[in-house]
Amino acid sequence: MTTALISLAAATVRFGAVQALREFDLELRRGDRLALIGANGCGKTTLLRLLHGLLAPGSGERRLHDVQGRRPVQAMLFQRPFLLHLSVNLNLRLALWLAGVPRGEHAARIADALHRVGLEAMGDRNARALSGGQQQRLALARAWMLRPDILFLDEPTASLDPGSKREVEALIDEFARTGMTIVMSTHNLGQVKRLASRVAYLEAGRLVVDWPVDRFFNDTLPPEAALFLKGELPWH
Amino acid sequence: MSAFTDSITLAAQLIAQGDAVLMRIVGLSLRVSFSACLVGAIAGLWLGAWLAVARFPGHRLLVWGVNTLLALPSVVVGLLVYLLLSRSGPLGAWGILFTPTAMVVAQSILVVPLIAALTRRVVLDGLREGGDQLRSMGAGELTAAGLVLLHERFAVLTVLLTAFCRAIAEVGAVMVVGGNIDGMTRVMTTAIALETSKGDLPLALALGIVLLGVVGIINGAIGLLPAREGLESERLI
Numbered sequence: 336m337t338t339a340l341i342s343l344a345a346a347t348v349r350f351g352a353v354q355a356l357r358e359f360d361l362e363l364r365r366g367d368r369l370a371l372i373g374a375n376g377c378g379k380t381t382l383l384r385l386l387h388g389l390l391a392p393g394s395g396e397r398r399l400h401d402v403q404g405r406r407p408v409q410a411m412l413f414q415r416p417f418l419l420h421l422s423v424n425l426n427l428r429l430a431l432w433l434a435g436v437p438r439g440e441h442a443a444r445i446a447d448a449l450h451r452v453g454l455e456a457m458g459d460r461n462a463r464a465l466s467g468g469q470q471q472r473l474a475l476a477r478a479w480m481l482r483p484d485i486l487f488l489d490e491p492t493a494s495l496d497p498g499s500k501r502e503v504e505a506l507i508d509e510f511a512r513t514g515m516t517i518v519m520s521t522h523n524l525g526q527v528k529r530l531a532s533r534v535a536y537l538e539a540g541r542l543v544v545d546w547p548v549d550r551f552f553n554d555t556l557p558p559e560a561a562l563f564l565k566g567e568l569p570w571h
Numbered sequence: 572m573s574a575f576t577d578s579i580t581l582a583a584q585l586i587a588q589g590d591a592v593l594m595r596i597v598g599l600s601l602r603v604s605f606s607a608c609l610v611g612a613i614a615g616l617w618l619g620a621w622l623a624v625a626r627f628p629g630h631r632l633l634v635w636g637v638n639t640l641l642a643l644p645s646v647v648v649g650l651l652v653y654l655l656l657s658r659s660g661p662l663g664a665w666g667i668l669f670t671p672t673a674m675v676v677a678q679s680i681l682v683v684p685l686i687a688a689l690t691r692r693v694v695l696d697g698l699r700e701g702g703d704q705l706r707s708m709g710a711g712e713l714t715a716a717g718l719v720l721l722h723e724r725f726a727v728l729t730v731l732l733t734a735f736c737r738a739i740a741e742v743g744a745v746m747v748v749g750g751n752i753d754g755m756t757r758v759m760t761t762a763i764a765l766e767t768s769k770g771d772l773p774l775a776l777a778l779g780i781v782l783l784g785v786v787g788i789i790n791g792a793i794g795l796l797p798a799r800e801g802l803e804s805e806r807l808i
């Protein structure tokens with residue numbers, strides 16, 4: 336049986352009068368490639384933040400399960416990566432310092448990560464001076480370098496050109512093949528087909544379906560999810 | 572010749588001749604205000620960062636208080652420090668009244684609220700952009716605030732420059748706690764006030780021009796820093 340990493344039970348998140356997530360039940364299992372889809376404002380980013388632990392549920396429960404006797408390592412990649420006004424190397428070094436990685440391992444991990452994303456020649460460049468695609472690859476390198484068990488991705492290719500999109504997708508696929516659990520929000524259904532093994536469709540903070548990717552695209556969906564796939568979701 | 576032309580000519584002459592008295596006054600002004608900014612930066616940056624991330628009962632009241640202190644009149648600060656340091660005051664035993672140290676204390680008190688209030692704003696804006704990412708990487712609230720200050724170091728430099736300008740341009744506090752003693756505690760602003768009261772307006776104005784020139788040079792030097800780091804868009808001036 337596949338190990339559960341995070342489980343939500345009747346988790347609810349409110350922002351003032353707005354209920355962002357309602358009675359949400361979800362289990363994230365080791366090796367999952369879970370894609371979260373739905374219209375803008377349906378709660379995808381809130382769900383990612385809740386799963387990652389950046390938000391606490393107002394009611395209900397979020398449980399983080401141990402992996403081989405330790406807490407699972409998590410990393411998150413945001414739609415617009417936040418990189419400090421420092422060199423690429425220093426950005427990576429700071430991430431390792433924050434994660435408590437021993438100093439002696441820093442140089443090797445940084446070199447390895449930059450090589451992995453094809454930025455080995457950029458170590459001394461200011462991270463903010465890189466192109467959008469390079470910044471996203473650097474953010475991926477920063478996340479990957481921490482050797483996370485779970486990688487959360489919030490619309491990781493939303494603001495990238497097609498070339499950069501392909502490069503970032505290839506990296507995510509590569510990371511997932513190493514056994515890393517991936518949770519990704521996206522509007523790109525092609526990307527869902529290419530990268531995901533499981534799809535969760537959200538509407539107004541509610542989980543409508545949570546199915547394996549093949550079933551999601553081939554089986555009969557609940558009406559609201561079917562409308563979304565056809566691009567005919569009405570405004571609420 | 573008009574008073575303005577006289578003043579500009581006199582200012583140029585004083586600088587060109589390297590007037591010893593002027594140099595001593597400029598040197599003391601810079602020393603006092605730099606020291607005050609250093610002390611103010613240590614306290615103000617920490618206070619501002621903490622106010623940006625801390626949440627406790629009375630937090631809003633404290634933020635309101637710090638923001639209100641932005642309008643603190645320098646002469647009131649001078650008076651408070653005078654009462655503290657005067658022979659009969661609680662810190663009278665230190666014996667530092669009418670010394671440059673007392674002037675540093677007064678100017679530090681003057682700049683701390685300014686640095687804290689502006690730093691809080693810089694940190695809040697920075698955390699809005701990258702707070703989630705920093706917390707996601709394991710940074711605690713104060714660490715995240717510290718990293719934002721590192722990230723926004725040119726904005727922080729602008730804050731410190733503003734504080735320096737506030738300190739070097741004030742006259743009330745240094746006059747009260749320094750006493751404008753010739754060769755001891757006379758700085759540019761107290762010298763300007765003295766020459767104005769003596770009726771030597773061209774000299775007073777000339778000293779004002781020198782003061783502006785000194786601040787302008789410092790401002791320009793700091794403004795070039797981002798360009799040296801290859802961040803043209805971050806130019807301060």
